[in-house]
Amino acid sequence: MYQKNICLNTKTWVAYSTGNQGYRKLIKNPKPTADDVRRALYKRSIKRRSENTRDYYNQWSESVERDGLDFFFVVTVKAKTKDEADAKAKEIVSDNGWKEASTATYATEI
Known part of the structure; x- marks a missing residue:
């Protein structure tokens, strides 16, 4: 089974898709709720990569930082x-x- 998350910024209507498993380590609940997933994705998104890297994750991080978690809707x-x-x-x-935002x-x- 495979999973992909679409993190939609409802303020800008930009979709940040990710299958990144880094957020899964941040979920402690064996049966996570939607809010558990949102919080973990948020925590993962605010970890920026090096300044020399202008990649998708830094764009996502900037969007979360600018608009806040309340404007994100996650579809799995x-x-x-x-x-x-x-x-x-x-x-x-x-x-x-x-x-x-990225393909x-x-x-x-x-």
Whole structure:
């Protein structure tokens, strides 16, 4: 099973998709709630990479820092294959007319 998260900034309608498993280490609840996931993604997002790196995660971090956690809505997509999860996430973003911040992310195994 694979998972991809779409972190939507509802102030700007920009979707920051990630399959990053770094946030999973921050969740202590074996059956996490949506708020547990949001908090963990937020904690993960505020960890910036080096100043020389202008990558997707730094853009996400800047967005969270600028607009705050209250403007983030997280949608989690799960599927049997990585390609299927990526396709479903892409479809959700495009069907809703959201702007995608990066296409260089991918679903991760859960």
